Amino acid sequence: MKITVTGERPVFKPLRQNIDMHWHEGIWTTENAHYTHKDSFSLVGKPVTLNINGNLSEEEIKYIFVSNLDCMTFDQNHNLIKNELTGNLEMLDECKKHPQKKAYAVCQAGYGDPKNIEKLLRENPDKFVGLKFHPMVFQKDVNSGAYEPYMKIAEKYNLPCLFHSDKTGSFACPKKIYELAKKFPKVPVILAHLGAGTNHQDAINVLLDSIETGRANLYGDTSWVDCKNQEMPTLKALIKRLQNTSKGDQTQRLLFGSDAPLGEFGAPGKKIEGFYAQNLSDFKTMICRNFKENADKLTDKICFYNAKELFLDKNWVKNTKYLTARTVSIILAALALAGGIAGSLYFNHTKTTPKTDITTLPARHFQIFG
Ligand SMILES: [Zn+2]
Structure with missing residues (x-):
């Protein structure tokens, strides 16, 4: 809550809210890092001051949706640090202590057992916001069949699935994710990074195709897309296309996510001070400059309301049933x-x-x- 004093009476102005739907804590050996709650808190524990097209805006990251990297990291003996039960329950306990955090259940497709995830969801109803998959870590093709039992559980419990998506032809190829998502057209499937390390066009094409044909329920997140490019040409073009599909405005298919505290957000030797605020400022500035009269509404949708609806309010579940x-x-x-x-x-x-x-x-x- 920000208090502005004008004349006699203080005016209570609520901070603008955001949801960062792609966050991590835990051990990530690729970066030789162990990200704890302290790292998360140092980035978003307090309001962040953004510079949106020259105007300062003090904003709150209302929620971060976190997955436990311990469930996605192998030790030197090639054993996973935590399994689907211990790692996900640990994250759930963390989230109980810190209401700003909400947990994904990490699925170790190819190594774990879908029964573990079913047990977690049954014993902790409405506690996990979604399922998280990282096919590159487990080197398991998304169209290999290992993911289907997990997707059935996602369908049963109405949970969105966040997939790390990567280069075309890789284990996490966007086209392979689309192939799987078509078998479960009611399950929201999010292409994290819209194809990491690519020009994003293959991921964007499958996302738009899923909208036009209605054959899958695909979404995309903004993490690392156009990063450090203040013009943000890929996201700008994508938003314009989402506004003008044959099904009308489909900008609800894009969600703000950062992938923090990885990389420049906080990795040892890579960390850039103020990068979180800069990244979010760049995105909001791009919208402000290019979508003038709709800018505020659009920004709030992509950075807050889309995730609130998809993961928390879930009117889509009622609508599907209706x-x-x-x-x-x-x-x-x-x-x-x-x-x-x-x-x-x-x-x-x-x-x-x-x-x-x-x-x-x-x-x-x-x-x-x-
Ligand atoms: Zn990630």
Whole structure:
């Protein structure tokens, strides 16, 4: 809460809120780092001051959605530091202590057991915000079949799935993620990084295709996309395309995520002071300059409301159920109507023509049912 004193009375102005839906804590040997709550807290424990197109804005990171890197890191003997039960429960306990944090359950597809994740979700109802997959760490192709039992659980518990996505043809190839997501079209699947280490076009193409065809429920996050490029041409072009799909405005498919505290956010030897605020400032400035009259609304959607709806409020679950019920009633009504028409046609037909003996009709008459 920011207090501004104007004249006699203090005015309480709520801070602008954000959700960072891609965060980590734990051991990450690639960077020789052990990220603790202290690292998270030092970045977003207090309000962050952004510079949005020259205007200072004090903002709150209301929530960070965290996955435990211990479940994605192997020790020297090639054993995972923590398994799906111990690592995810530890993160859940952490989140109970710090309400700003909400936990993903990390799925060790290829190494773990989907039954572990089912047990966690059953015993801790509504506590995990989503499932997290990192196919590059486990070197398991997304279209290998190892992920399907986990996706079934995501479907059952209505949980979004965050997939690290990477280069085309890799274990975490965006096209392979799309292939899997098509088998579970109700499950929201987020392409983290929109294809890390690429020009993002393959990931963006599958995201847009999923919207146009409705064959999967894909999303993308902003982490490392156009990083350090203040113009942010990829995200700018993507937002414009999402605003103008044949299904109308689909900007709800883009979510702000940072991947902090990895890399320049806080890795030893890589850390850049103030990088978190700079990264978020660059993104909001790009929107402010290019989407003028809609800028505030759009910024708040991508940086707060989209994640709030997808992971927390989850109206999409109710809508899916409503749609299913509505679809069933429409089909039943259509069948009843068709039955009525057919009945009356049959009635009229039998009044005027003699009955045909069906045993004398050629086989092609029955193909429509066969
Ligand atoms: Zn990550």
